[in-house]
Amino acid sequence: MTSESDCAVSGTAPATRTHSWRRRIVRRGLAATAVGLVLASVLAACGTKSSSSGGTVTLHVQTLTGPQAQDMQVMAQAYEASHPNVKIQIDALADVASKMPNVAVLNGSNPPDVGFVQYDGGAYAAELANNKLTPLTDIWQSNNLAKHYGPSVTKQYTVNGSQYAVLWDTVYIAPMYYNVDAFAKAGITVTNHRITLPQFYDAVSKLKANGYQGLGVGGNTSYHLGHLVDMLLQTAATPAQYDSLLTNWQGSVPATVKYTDPAFVNTLQTLKDFQSNGVFQSGMLSQDYTQAEALFAAGKLGMFMGGTWTPSELNGSLKVPFKYDYILPPTLNPAQTTKFEGVATDAFVLPLKSKHPTQAKDFLKFVGSAQGQTAVAKGGLLPIFADLPASDLTTIGPVVSSILQDVKTNGSAGLWDSLVPNTIGQPFGVPKYQALLSGQSSVQQVASEFQTELDKLRAG
Amino acid sequence: MLRTHLRRRLLVIGALPAVAGIALLVAYPVVRTVYLSLTSWDGASAPKFIGTTNFRDITGQGGDLWATVLRTIRFSLVATIGVMVIGTLLAAALSAGIPGARFFRVVWFLPMVVPVSVSGVYWVNAFQPTTGLSNYLLGKVGLGTTHAWLADPHAALYVTSFVWVWISTGFAMIIMLGAMNGVPVEIYEAAEMDGCSVLRRFFSITLPVVRPTLATVALLEIIFTFNGFTLIWAMTQGGPGTSTQILPVEVYRQAFINGNYGAASAQAVVGGVLLLLVSVVMTRFIRSSSGSGRARAGLFRRRANRSALAAGQGIT
Amino acid sequence: MSATLSTAEPAAAAVMATKTRPSRNHRRSVWWWLGFLLLVVWTIGTIFPVLSIFLLSVRGTQDVYNHPLGFSGALQWGNYSEAWNGAPGGTAFYHYLINSVVSVVAAMLIAIVLGTVTSYALVRNTSPGKTPLLLRVFVIALVFPLVVLVIPIFGLLDQAALLNSPAAIGVVYGVLACPTVVLITYSAFLEFPEELIDAGNLDGLSEWGVFLRLVLPLNRGPIAACLVLTMIFVWGEAQLGIIALQQAQSKTLAVGLLGLQGQYFTNQGVLFSGLALATLPILVVYLIMQKFIVRGLALGGALR
CATH class of the missing domain: 3.40.190.10 (Periplasmic binding protein-like II)
Incomplete structure (x- = not known):
């Protein structure tokens, strides 16, 4: 290359040779450009090739x-x-x-x-x-x-x-899967897969005393905190109030329950209390569902909140080395029974x-x-x-089977944040809960933001 | 000769393909974004023209535009200052010919080469409580292992800024190094004979001469941080809450997650205008200071700062 | 190569030169050593995370959690094959790798062809006032943050049925990288001796003949710098990719990695194998080409 260009610069090459040489270069240049363009378009076509x-x-x-x-x-x-x-x-x-x-x-x-x-x-x-x-x-x-x-x-x-x-x-949400070994070591007993709020706090402190963190939640995941709020709301409200919240975004349904009423406010307060009482794994707000799940699978957490799809992860790729079972999130009103929520x-x-x-x-x-x-x-x-037929369901495993049995016995509830419209449901709510837990917002503030959106929806 | 002249005039046609590309992928999108900011659009149906409603919504009650802008500026400032201070010091060290300079130069640029999403994911893990590197090291010196850096809304923005500094300092260093090495050695020798200390020489010779470059690099860093989507998305996705939700993250959320393209465009427009203003002001500063630097030191050599200025020239 | 250097930007050459500064011969004070110590600390801080990605990539979850430095624990080379084949139900890593290569190649082609042709046209043309005007266009194009551009670019790609095409994304990145390439190569071409071009012309070469025959080959340094910078930029960019590459098999490394946390790997080590696989190619290119990057950046390069 260099010697050829030197030659050209010195001007010693015969004119005719230079001429054809020049053409050759131009041609080569054009060819290179063409090849480049063809290559680029072929590559572009690759991405969209017919299926x-x-x-x-x-x-x-x-x-x-x-x-x-x-x-x-x-x-x-x-x-x-x-x-x-x-x-x-x-x-x-x-x-x-x-x-x-x-x-x-x-x-x-x-x-x-x-x-x-x-x-x-x-x-x-x-x-x-x-x-x-x-x-x-x-x-x-x-x-x-x-x-x-x-x-x-x-x-x-x-x-x-x-x-x-x-x-x-x-999908049924939101069982809290617990490490059976950890619960045994901490001396926690569970009856009927249900737990009250005082029992829950007690369980968390016992777990911590035995070197486990409490409840794993993916605070950074777009749905996870929403599931927790949903489960708490279920027993913070009476069944009638809960049903009303599922439908009262429609202007035609009478607005008997507000988001600024005690039911929803207590739910938010409980979520906040979880945070201040150190219920969650540390760094919860910066971790997603899979990070929290990996911590649980590694034996660092006593509990992990998931759904009916979780066991296939735990038994599948995560290969948990310990036995686990489930409890439902704490029941806020002992007179009620927390149900699974099906979606x-x-x-x-x-x-x-x-x-x-x-x-x-x-x-x-x-x-x-x-x-x-x-x-x-x-x-x-x-x-x-x-x-x-039951014979088709043998593959779902013992824990999910017992969840199914639970649903058959106790019934199930609807998932509030998935059934109300988007502007007040999960995509709206979860960032609010994150703001609440990170101290950027207060319980009252979040509650009134929900109510404002509800009023907007009712007004059409 | 005339033919040659004409031919050379026509050469400007060679710039057309690139200009066409810029027109299609920069100019048109800018115009289109401005238009979309005046519409209500869910990404599926046709955009509906609604005037300045989006701007009123995002600046009004319930809209968090100003919070986002302030957050973006804070992220940008912390990161840029960190990058500039450390980058300049590193460049000065290299320029002073410390032993192993070649090795250091290669290593200090390394974080810039690692894909940003890789750095982001790595540092997220490094900052996790109990299992992450940062707490592991703090634990070793008895400072506790449970700091949840990224879950703390007051710390998260600074943690992400720190990672930005880690990534981008090498870039600033290399450009500053180019400017510093353009300063003639004789000046330093003269200053040293006058008994000036190292610090004195750095502050009264090096810094004034490289000031235009410094400003240019700072401007570039500000532009880069306004594009800091990948890092934030890899690390916090804007959380916890909204504490690391800088402008590009907010725009992505509004548009592609909430399906609110009009409001997202309005936010983008505000960001673009802001950045344009900063650019204009800083370019003015670069120009005036390169002029005064020439007058003051009397040693301005065309090539000393031209290179870095190339990036800044013409922004008016 | 050294000939190339001398025709390129002297300031850039200065970066490469090992200059003897006067202070070097002095007795080193305590302060000097303290400063040097700080530099060593920074060096460890920059090199260690990169090293640690590779160390952690061969560990199991327990070791990653309990020894985050990565120095202890059993070796698990299987992590790499697991990352390579993807999480169950996830995407195999080699898809990401191929897509990244495709988009990087497309971007480099577009950026270099458009960029160098433009710079040469700007340097050589004699149309009054055009060059400063066009240069200004490129500089202004550099100022607009991607956030202002993404939504309409998404629309354009959609209209052209080019969503989920890594090559198309590469072309877009190539055009976006163009202003930088122009700024770098314009500086370099400006330094190119005019006598050489005139001689070429006298010899019967056309303007573009001179460009292809003389200017390009003798500016290999700055061009290599542009190529490597474009490569680094495109390899790591995800802001546009995350929007335009939604199909799992169409994602580039940078985009795929953003979703890596959300996939279900058996252990944390696999996550780091993924990071290592994404870093290795670009790292190797950097170590081979690092002096061009330094030179290119000193020429005024800056990428979005």
Whole structure:
């Protein structure tokens, strides 16, 4: 290179040679630029290459990372076995990504074939408001989903007489899993999986005396503190008050309960007391669900609050070396019994711009069938079908089985922060609880902020 | 000759592709953001023009724009001052020819190379109570192991600023070093013969000469911190509460998590205007001080500060 | 290479030179040693976290929690294969790696081609007033924080059906890195001896012939600096990526790592293996190319 350019500069090269040489360079330069551009566009094309080749169709199906994704693998294998010309490509989303950020993806020009939305994240409502989903009413009818799902879930997902989602699993929140060895060592006994507030504080101090931290919660996770508030609210309020809070955001429902009433204020105060009494693991506000869970699995915490999906993590990738069982968060009114709160929040939808709507619909039909639901159980999660034979549920493990039994005996409640609209539900609430616990806000302040939003909603 | 002249005039066409790129990916987005700030938009339907409502909402009661802006400025100032002070001292040390300078230079730039999300995740773990490095070390010297740095709303912003300083100091150091090495050795020799101490030489020769560069680097750091999304998101996602919610994090939250693109754009516009103002003021300062520096020391050499100024020139 | 240096920016060359400062020959005081000690402390502070990522990457959870320095505990090389294959139900790491490489290559191509052509045009053109004007455009482009740009860029990518495309993100980063490349190479090209260009012209080379034949090869140093700086910037950037790369298999390392805490790894060591895998490639490139970075930054480089 250098010698050639020296040669050019010195001007000794014959004119003709220089001429062709110059052309060669220009050509080479052009070629290099062209190659560059082609390369860049090929690379760009790679990212968006068509998903069908030959006779096989690749369906892009969204799901959550973690146990849901594992579960989906089982489901996909079951489906592919009977549909050899379809390949399921799982797009696993983190929790936050599956909520509002996913609205942009589902509405975008290149959405997945089957989308995943969490009802309590607000994405379902946002999608519907913009008419971006294909109605799945025909699947509901052919598979008789209304019967399998039950009336409350059916009501939740029916908009103007149509349904736009096929559900997957049921989630019960929020058992506090405890380290059986730690409880034994600290001399804590639990009856009937329930605990009162004084007993709870006592248990925490005993755990601490024995070298364990108290309750693990992912303070930095978008839903976790919300689940705790929900469970406390359930017995801070009377059942009638709790039910009223689920519906009174509608202007037509009489506003008998306010967020500035003792029920909600006491709930917030209890949350605050947990913090000041050192109930949580230290650094709770800066840790997410998985960090807290990893601490529990490593034997540092006495308790960890989770859901029915948690055991498949604990037994699965975390491989906890100790026995664990569950209690429900403390009951604030001893006259009441704390119940599990059930949500059918994990929903599959069919974006309008799905590239393979027919195949996607067929897959969703499978998800909403007894066969698909058995696959859900096989993957370790709780199927949404309440009427599967017990023989199909052997895979869910002893702890989740006893939770199911608990729900059968004591019934379940609705999840308040997932059933009220977004502007007052989980996405609104959790940052408020974080502000409360980090000292940036007070109990009264948070309560009145909730009430302000409620008034806005009621006014329409 | 005339043809050559014309040809060279036409050369400016070569700048067109880049200018087109900038127009598409900088100019258009800026205009579009300003437009979106005047609309209500959920990211799905068509934006609805609503005038200045967004601005009234974010500045009014319940809107936390000013808190966010103040927080961003605090983060930016703490980080920038840390970076500038340490970066300048390190550059001075290298420029003074300490033993092992080459090695030090390579190592001190290292944190800048590590991907920001890696640094963020590493330091989050290092600052965890009981299991993290910081408390482990504090425990070793008897200061307790339970400090929950990142869960403490008063400490979290400073912890993230500290990590920023850790990351970005190497960058400031390298540029300052370039400016310092541009100062002719003879000046120092003369000063030393006059009996000036090291400190005296640093304050009365080095600093005045590199002042324009110093201001330029400070400006760049301020711009960088306004882009500090990745670090904050990796470390705290704005928490606990809102205590580390700087402007880009708030915009991301508003837009992509809450689906409130109009309000998010309004916040972005405020941030952009703020940064533009800071840039204009600091550029004025850079220009005037490079002028006075030349007059005062009488040793301004074209190349001494030109390089760093290249980044600052023309912002008016 | 040394020839390149002399034609480039002398201030940059000065950075590289080991200058003999007068103070060096003096007897070292207590203060000198104290200052030096502080520098050593800072050095440990910068090098240790990087080292510790690698040490912790081969430990189990208990060891990570109990010995956060990373020096004690059993070796678990399996962490790497677990990180490489991804958490169960998560994304395999090699997806991230490939995507990062794709976006970095696209960004470097765009930034260098557009940037150098522009600088050369700015240096050589004789259109009155155009160069200062255009330079100003590039400097102003540098001032707008990404936060002002992300929402519309997201929209543009969506309209072009380029969401979830690491290459497209790379192209965007390339254009955004362009002003920096222009500022660096403009300084360098300005120093390029005009006689050399004239000689090339006399020899029958066109302006662009001179550019390709003389200016580019003789400015390898600053160009390498631009390439490495672009690489560092794109390798670590996530603000745009987190928005535009939503599909798990389309994420780059920087974006994927932000979600790493949220994945379900058997042990904490795997998390650090992930960090180590993300750091290693860029670290190697830096150690090989570090002198170009120093030179490039001294030329006035600054990336978003």
